[in-house]
Amino acid sequence: MRLMPEGYLMHMVARTRLRQCPALLAAMACVLAVLLVPGVARAADAAPQGVRQHTGQHAGQAAGQTTSPAPIRIRDSRGDIAFAAVPRRVVVLDWDLLEQVLELGITPVGAPELAGYREWVVQPPLPSGAGGEPGDADNADTVTDVGTRAEPNLERIAGLRPDVILTASPQKDLLDALARIAPVVHLPNFAATDRSGEVAIAHFTTLAALFGRQELARQKIEAMHQRFAELKTQLAAALGPSARVLPLRFANTTSVFAYCENSTARYVLDQLGLTDALPQPPRAWGITRMPFKDLHALADAWVLHVLPFPEEAKMRATVLWQSMPFVRQGRIRSVRPVWNYGGAMSMRYLADAFAESLLRTEAAQ
Amino acid sequence: MTPRRLAGLVCAVAGLAVLHLHMDGLLADGGLPLTEQLRLVLGWHTPETFAELNFCHALLPRACMALLVGGALGLTGSLMQQLTRNMLASPLTLGTSSGAWLALVALHIWLPRHVAAHGAPAALLGGLLAFGLIVFITGARNMDGLPLVVSGMVVNILLGAITTALVLLHEEFARSVFLWGAGDLAQNGWQAVLWLLPRLGVAPVLLLAAPRLLALLRLGHEGASARGLPVVPAFLLLMAASIWLASASIATVGVIGFIGLLAPNMARSLGARTPGAELWTSLLLGAALLLATDALAMLAGTWTQDVVPCGVAAAALGAPALLWLSRRRLRAQDTVGFSFRGGARGRLAVHPVVLALLAGATVLGLLAHILVQPEGGAWHWAAPSAYQWSVRWPRLAAALCAGAALAVAGTILQRLVGNPLASPDILGVSSGATFALVLAGLLFGQAVSAAQWPVALLGSAAVLAALLRLGRAHGYAPSSLIIAGVALTALLDALVQFCLARGTGDSYAVLLWLSGSTYRVAPAQALLLAAGTVVLTCAGLGLSRWLTLLSAGRDVARARGLDTRRASLVLLAVVALTCGLVTSAMGPVTFVGLVAPHAASLLGARTARAQLATGALVGAALMLWADWIGQTALYPTQIAAGIVVSIVGGSYFLALMIGGRLRSPHGQP
Structure with missing residues (x-):
């Protein structure tokens, strides 16, 4: 038994003391209006600033x-x-x-x-x-x-x-x-658009300028490049020119994080005269996840896996691991733990770690 | 369930298994033809090439794993739903996944050397211990029905909050455990299958023995004991066996939700009536569902050039399926309905002393916030400097307002639903906000940050609109809305796990947002939240008469001239707006909306108006203290107020339930 809509509403207002209802609606409108204000204010903040x-x-x-x-x-x-x-x-x-x-x-x-x-x-x-x-x-x-x-x-x-x-x-x-x-x-640093290695060096120079240590920074960068050159010669002698290398980290026993083109690892590879065996398009933080079995197509490439990898022993026992071409050819090396999101000089440590692993002679596995 | 249908189901599972095995070949080159696969399976041919090795040692175990885990989850889900007589019970409801998750994260943080050897056993142990805790809370006599589900929910939130805190404080250590959380079925050998297989040995026994017991239990406790069944041991045994199965599966492959929830519901809609038929059909359906889901996960992984874990795919498919089921099959009685007995029955009004104490706690919290100086070794009281004040007041205001607003929203929702366990965050509005943020981050490659709060608000609004649209068919009956919230929250969980598993620094920002912190509340946001809280609280108080009428029952309310549809709509909008406002300011905050109204009614606030006011006071005090403890406990490191509140609120709830059980002779809380 329904009354006319308006009458029904009036009835209801009377019965339920709905006096607050218009006030409520107005209040909700106020909330929505206030919600929009800081957004506008934020847009105003984004105005370009001078020095x-x-x-x-x-x-x-x-x-x-x-x-x-x-x-x-x-x-x-x-x-x-x-x-x-x-x-x-x-x-x-x-x-x-x-x-x-x-x-x-x-x-x-x-x-x-x-x-x-x-x-x-x-x-x-x-x-x-x-x-x-x-x-x-x-x-x-x-x-x-x-x-x-x-x-x-x-x-x-x-x-x-x-x-x-x-x-x-x-x-x-x-x-x-x-x-x-x-x-x-x-x-x-480390956005998809940052070439992390170069950005880290640029930041190093910027900071040197801020603290008045340009000379020290110049020396350190020079020494780093000198070190890269030494390692490059050693690696070329040991592995042949522009050997193909894939640095990665294991996520678990079935998938890996590969380093992308914009990562510091890739910068180091380039500096050491090595070729990225499986180039990945740039991503934020310079890593991309892929199934481990996708690596089976890697021919004549070295694989460097960065520690820690707690399940390594378990992994080595699997048939799939042993069937990988780089495992059969004895071209897989672990790399001591290194920090991938560091500054300019961390790439020197990274290069040392990579080279140390690649130059390490290891008994066939 | 005719034998013909069962045979059809078996054929479907076999067909899906063949498809699953072909998926990898279809997506990448080097797939093997069916005859070749058959020869390898039968051992007529020894694998030599990579494709053959891959088939024998990666694809085949993966399919077997999907079969085993899917079957186990389906069976467990069916068993649990029959035992608890709740169509929304699932293997993950009873703490298994959160317990296993906490155990694994702890192992990765404190004993990383033992991860390889003891990862799966630790997860299994964690799941079983969490279940043990739940049994302890509800009591062995009281294991059927809602108390079990409720304590499961509370334990899940509590353990989840502890785990999130651990992960946030030990980011680098926990990184490698994230992929497990997302539930990945990929295999590279038979070890995992061989580890799981003997542990699933309970399943055949269950399939043989359980149908008779379940049939007797369907008669009710009295009926079953009259026929000579020791009810409590039988119940406990069945439940323990199913928890064992679920924990073993989860420990091996990670968290895969929805399968155990959907399979039994689908089985019933396919016509499985007897307990045995439902068990068998659920088992087969679970296997079929997981095989199909995993095949889709592989497909999605190829499209997106990423590893898409199966758990994410399961949630992406399962959430809409659950919504569909909720439309078709679930009625109000299937949702969690539960009430605490005992407490302050006699009291009808809040004692002035209690009110004064509450106000005192709030004022003390405010003073602690403003005046305590944790800097410089020894804590001391001092007026804050201008800078300290500028940092402190937005956080203080945010905590105070969020607590009060959520308490009001919780009170309204609990009275609207007639369920003291409804919490505004289970409506899915908060999840909608987070979902929008995470999705925007995934699509546009940005880190989740507090600066994107308009996105969060948009997400909340979208969920609210969807809820209202969905609810129109039911006259805004809140039970179906809650199911929608549950589905959305589970989907969000899977998405968050997926983001975390990407292993980048941005994933960490998602977790930070989820913890519900006042840290990034800007002054403008704090003012907005304050204004919103005042308005919404006034609205709540103004509408308290509706609440009183609705709590008396919809028919009564209608007889008194209330348009229940319109009232539900307006009240729901108030609740959702509040949630959206709080979530966009400081991220999702659970438990305040659940605990504060409850505490208010325990303190004697029986009328709607009194409960709203007292609840707001309790909520404000709770959040204020949680925020302060979070800021000072590990100074200078901070824990989010949302996490502290979850731990405090969860413990309060557990204490309440245990207390209730110990007080009453029959263990009925």
Whole structure:
């Protein structure tokens, strides 16, 4: 038994005290309207900015330190930044930049996940005693742990009174929050569009310019290329010219992560005069997953698998492993654990590790 | 179920197995013709070329694995659904996958040397222990029906939160375990099949013995005991056997959902009526489903130039199938309906002292947030600096508002559904937000980040629209909507596992988002959330009369002149809007919407209005403290408030259930 719709509605309003209903609808409209505002505001934020000017040092920190009269100008992913003086107190928020800074002989006052860095990146080593509480933060030789890379502790960073904060892609959406503490230099890497090896070296040079260590950086890069050349000659002598090599990591016993064309591993291969046996199109983070059995078509190629691979012994026992051409030809080598998402100098360690594995004579398996 | 149909099913399984074996050859060059495959299988020909070796040592074991695992999951699913008399029970409902997942992650983090030798046994043990915990909670006497399913759900969320916290804190260690989580059937030898095969030896025994027991149990406990069946031991035995089967399967191949849920439902719709027929049909259907799914996974892997794990394919197929089933076959009585007995029955209003205590806890939480300085070795109280305040207030506001908003949404939903276990996050609106983010990340190659919250809101809105569209047919009966939410959540889980298994740094961002943290809440978002919370809470309070009427039953409400369809629609919209708002600000947060209304009613808030207000206070206090604990417990490292709340809320629930069991003589919580 239904009344006329309007009458029914009126009836219902009367019965259920629906006085709030129009208010409710209006309120919902308000919520939706408010939802849209920050989006617009964000779009406005994206306006291009000119050179960001920074004094470079905290007041009271500059006493007794020589400052170069010419302002330092560097270029990060967001444009030019000018510093009036070399920043002394540095907070680094990702491991690859931490590695770069340590290579430049700078000890940052804050860095993330120090225990993890020691476990996975290893080289270059952190100064001993790092990871202490910031009670001794004024001691320039101590690195303070600032939490995780994705969610660094903003309050602790602010407490360290940095002159500059170095950030990478995991901190992309924190730049505004960090900029309120100190000037932020954003140096991301490992996107699909980054040629990671070259980008890492460019970042190294940028950081060297920021810290006034261009000469040291130039020497280190030169030494690295010299090392590449030495290894290239050794490898050519041992394996013949442009030997075909496939570096990979095992995901489990049935699939592998192969390094893409934009990875640091590929950069190292190129530098060592080796040929990528199975080139993969560029991807973010430079790896792509593929079934292990797809490797059966690899003829006359070396396979380098990067450790750790806990199931290696189990894998070696399988028929499929033994039927792989590179296993039959004895052309598979394990590579000691290396960090694939490091800075410029990590590629030297990577090259050393690759060459060491390739030059290692191993009994036929 | 006629023998002819059964024979047809066997033929279908055989056909699918042949297709499965051919899939690899169809997709890549070097496939073997059928005659050649037959000669290899029969041993008339020794494998020499790679194609032959690949067939004998990769494809054949993979097909066998699909048959075994599919059959085991189908059988287990059928057994569990018959035992619990709940058509939504599945092998994964009862903690097996979350227990196994936690055990594996722990093994990878703390004992990486033992992964190769003890991975599968550890996962098996984890699954069994999780089930043991569930039995302990519900009590052996009370194993049928809903308490079991409910405690399974709670244990799943609790263990899942602990695992996520572990993974987030030990990212690099846990990376290699992700592929297992996605459920991959690929094999490179017979070891895994040979490991699993003896462990499935229970299955034939079950197939022979279970039908008689199940037929007796269908008579009900009294009827079964009258015919001389020791009900509790029989029930426990059957349940333990099926958990064993499910755990062994999951330990070998990883998490593959939906098969165990769908197979029995399909079996019943095919006409399997007797317990035995349902078991056999489910077994065959499970095998057929997994073979087909795995063939599709291989196909998808070739298309996308990636490894598509079978678990993802199963979820992608299973979620729509579940929705379809929910439209066709599931009625309200199949969903989880459950109520706690005991508690504060006598109290009809919230005692002022309790209210004062709650308010005190909230204020204390606020003060802790604002004034405690964990920096510099010794903690001390001090006014925050301007910068600290600018970092702290958005987080504080977000936690406070999210807690209150979710509690209000939870109260509304629980009263709307008439089910004290309904939680706003099971509507799938939060999952919709995450789903949109993850999908956008996959399609456009961006890392998931909080800056994309409009995408999250869009996802929530899309789910809400779909829910409302779907619900129109049922007069917005919430039970079917909840099934949709369950299906969507499971699909999301599979997608997230797939992203994690890609092994890149971006996958980690997905997990971070899923943990529900206030870390990235920007001031503008916090203000928005606050405004939204105020508006929605007022709306909830304003509509409390509808809730009172609806809690009295739909017929009563209708008789009192309430248009129940319209009321359901509006209330549902309020709930979904709240979820979307909170999720877009800080990611999915579970348990607050479940625990806060419940705690409010335990404290004596019986009327809708009182429950809304008290619940909001409880929720706000809970989130505030969870956020603060997360920020300070491992300082300077932070744990997301969402994880802390899941662990705290899950423990509260378990304690409540155990307490309820111990208090009542018959173990009925």
